[in-house]
Amino acid sequence: MxxxxxxxxxxxxxxxxxxxxxxxxxxxxxxxxxxxxxxxxxxxEDRLLSFARRLQCTAEHEYTGPVAVHFAMKCNGVPGIVRLVREAGLRIEVMSELELHTAHRVGYAGCDIIVNGPCKSESFIRACLESHVRFIAVDSLAELDVLERLAAEMDLRPEVLLRVNPDIVPRGMNAGSATGSRSGCAFGLDLKGGEVRLALARFHRAPSLLFAGYHLHIGTGIRSPQEYLPAVRTLEMLLREARMLGFAPTTIDIGGGFASRTSREFTSLEMLKYQAFGRLPAPSAPSADPCEFIRFIAHAVHHAFAGERLPEVIFEPGRCVTGxxxxxxxxxxxxxxxxxxxxxxxxxxxxxxxxxxxxxxxxxxxxxxxxxxxxxxxxxxxxxxxxxxxxxxxxxxxxxxxxxxxxxxxxxxxxxxxxxxxxxxxxxxxxxxxxxxxxxxxxxxxxxxxxxxxxxxxxxxxxxx
CATH class of the missing domain: 2.40.37.10 (Lyase, Ornithine Decarboxylase; Chain A, domain 1)
Known part of the structure; x- marks a missing residue:
């Protein structure tokens, strides 16, 4: 053998x-x-800095509209690591008050921070408003109500992204855990259930909030850039519908999920074989270079909005940056x-x-x-x-x-x-x-x-x- x-x-x-x-x-x-x-x-350290800079340069080179790369701190919140990411020129995405605190401690200004997450306490939302973060990605209708009330109390008008659950599951990913799955994940506003339109209606009567665009996230450890095409098409459709309703959204946040090239999650079948029989999966070829994900998505957005004003595109890579x-x-x-x-x-x-x-x-x-x-x-x-x-x-x-x-x-x-x-x-x-x-x-x-x-x-x- x-x-x-x-x-x-x-x-x-x-x-x-x-x-x-x-x-x-x-x-x-x-x-x-x-x-x-x-x-x-x-x-x-040298490879981390070099790779992060290459991601940023690829985004700026491949997309001719406004573009930003925000590191997803949840995958590695060690302050020394976050400081290196900042040194490389990436902005930051946080999901908790602790991460917001860490981002400020290593030198990030509010304008460089996107706030995400399904469990934002009033204390966390208030801290985000006080920090004047760039965007708050709202995860639910209830959260939108709290944000509206606190913004009015503080006489502020934050820019808001609506996190959408698009019911998109990349090939080979478990529908029971994919972050874009409607039945398997609680994240985001239910697109098929009509929650996105309900949220838009609230902006018409919420002068303390500014609707800036949409955010979604379809999974983690995704190994092929082509899996993002349905997500881009969904964001294009949502942006056009919002414009028809009288809004002027400027931003689409595609999330992250780009795989690390040299490690991967087990498939559901591989997990079953491994846990039941101790059979490790066979080695697989490296996944696509994460810069190819940025290049593919940038070209897809260019194609979707050909001849029009391009929206700002935001990427939120995590594991591929530090993993x-x-x-x-x-x-x-x-x-x-x-x-x-x-x-x-x-x-x-x-x-x-x-x-x-x-x-x-x-x-x-x-x-x-x-x-x-x-x-x-x-x-x-x-x-x-x-x-x-x-x-x-x-x-x-x-x-x-x-x-x-x-x-x-x-x-x-x-x-x-x-x-x-x-x-x-x-x-x-x-x-x-x-x-x-x-x-x-x-x-x-x-x-x-x-x-x-x-x-x-x-x-x-x-x-x-």
């Missing part, structure tokens, strides 16, 4: 020395693990061989702490030493948790592993830090490596950090002291 090929480290901007040790900018990954400990998130430019180092602490049963490598990070997305996504795993060795074994990579489900991957083709080995889980820049927990362990450090050397973006949690907000624990310690 032919052994699976070793993934090419250069896909992630890594190199291997003569001995097969992986390096980032000539820094051995094993030395990063020794210096900062494991688990350890490592950011490839491929961060990886996670884990150290093997024990290896167990059971004849006829399998091989387990127990590491210091797993599903319960730092690898939640591996439950439903396919990511490459590279040994940090001897990277060119054949993947001659099928190893189940475990985390440190004292429960059977603390698994990184089952039956993963790998070279043989031994205690002390360091492995790199690739494409961890989207939703890994966002979903991590300190289940029994402090959360890991985050370090970026760039042309100017190493920068610690987040220090490793101490034991005291993990209980510093627990009042009873602190009081008990003080009494005992």
């Amino acid at each position: 032919r052994q699976p090929a070793i993934s090419d480290p250069t896909l992630w901007g890594l190199s291997a020395d003569a001995g097969g040790t992986l390096r980032l900018n000539d820094v051995p990954l094993t030395s990063l693990a020794e210096e900062f400990g494991t688990p350890l998130h490592v950011v490839h 491929p430019h961060q990886f996670l180092l884990l150290k093997v602490h024990a290896v167990k061989h059971r004849p006829g049963a399998g091989t387990w490598a127990i590491t210091d990070g797993g599903l319960g702490t730092v690898t939640m997305p591996t439950y439903y996504e396919a990511h490459d795993v590279l040994p940090c030493t001897g990277v060119s060795r054949p993947r001659s074994e099928h190893i189940t990579i475990l985390g440190p948790g004292c429960f059977a489900g603390d698994i990184v991957y089952r039956n993963l083709p790998m070279p043989s592993l031994a205690p002390g080995d360091v492995i790199a889980l690739m494409d961890t820049g989207a939703y890994f830090t966002a979903l991590e927990s300190n289940f029994g362990h402090p959360r890991p450090a985050i370090v970026s490596v760039g042309r100017n050397g190493k920068t610690l973006l987040r220090r490793r949690e101490t034991f005291d950090d993990t209980v510093c907000r627990d009042v009873m624990a602190i009081e008990s310690h003080e009494v005992m002291s």
Whole structure:
């Protein structure tokens, strides 16, 4: 049986020395693990900056009307990462008051911020109004009422996008979870149910609100630009209808969802086979370059509004911006061989702490030493948790592993830090490596950090002291 090929480290901007040790900018990954400990998130700073700038340049070059690229902070809200995204020239999209606070802390002005999300409290909406954010994307009729009342009280007139649920499900995506699915997702105003027209009617009697256009989001991890054509056509139809009703909308926000090139979500069938039988899906070819998504959508909008004034187009990429430019180092602490049963490598990070997305996504795993060795074994990579489900991957083709080995889980820049927990362990450090050397973006949690907000624990310690 032919052994699976070793993934090419250069896909992630890594190199291997003569001995097969992986390096980032000539820094051995094993030395990063020794210096900062494991688990350890490592950011490839130069590639992140370069890619984000390329997205912005592509948007400006391919679309001749007004255009903006807003990074979706929900996928990676680490302030040091957000600061790099801002340095690259991208604006920001936030979904919570915490994210709004973070955006301001790293230097974003209100005019660079779009606010999204299905659960905007009055406190959050008020903070958005006080910040004079660029757009608030309204998710429901009830939210529209609250926004109207608060804007009137504060004597402000915010620009509003209506988030529409278009009932569009990209091919291969689960209709039960696609963000553009009417039956599977609660996001947005129900287009087929008439909520969009009801919302438009309210603007006629809401002088404190300015209707600016539409927002939609059809899914995540989308691998083909052609999947966005129905979304563009829906936005074109909505814009024309609004103009016929006497409005002058100027903006269409296509959302994000562009896949990371070198990782992907499991399909529903793949998930079933993996969870039931431990069968990982076969490796797949990289998805389209995210710049191709921007190019395709820009050309589709040009075609839809040929000879007319072009609307402003907004893109909200997230995982494709940060996902491929961060990886996670884990150290093997024990290896167990059971004849006829399998091989387990127990590491210091797993599903319960730092690898939640591996439950439903396919990511490459590279040994940090001897990277060119054949993947001659099928190893189940475990985390440190004292429960059977603390698994990184089952039956993963790998070279043989031994205690002390360091492995790199690739494409961890989207939703890994966002979903991590300190289940029994402090959360890991985050370090970026760039042309100017190493920068610690987040220090490793101490034991005291993990209980510093627990009042009873602190009081008990003080009494005992």
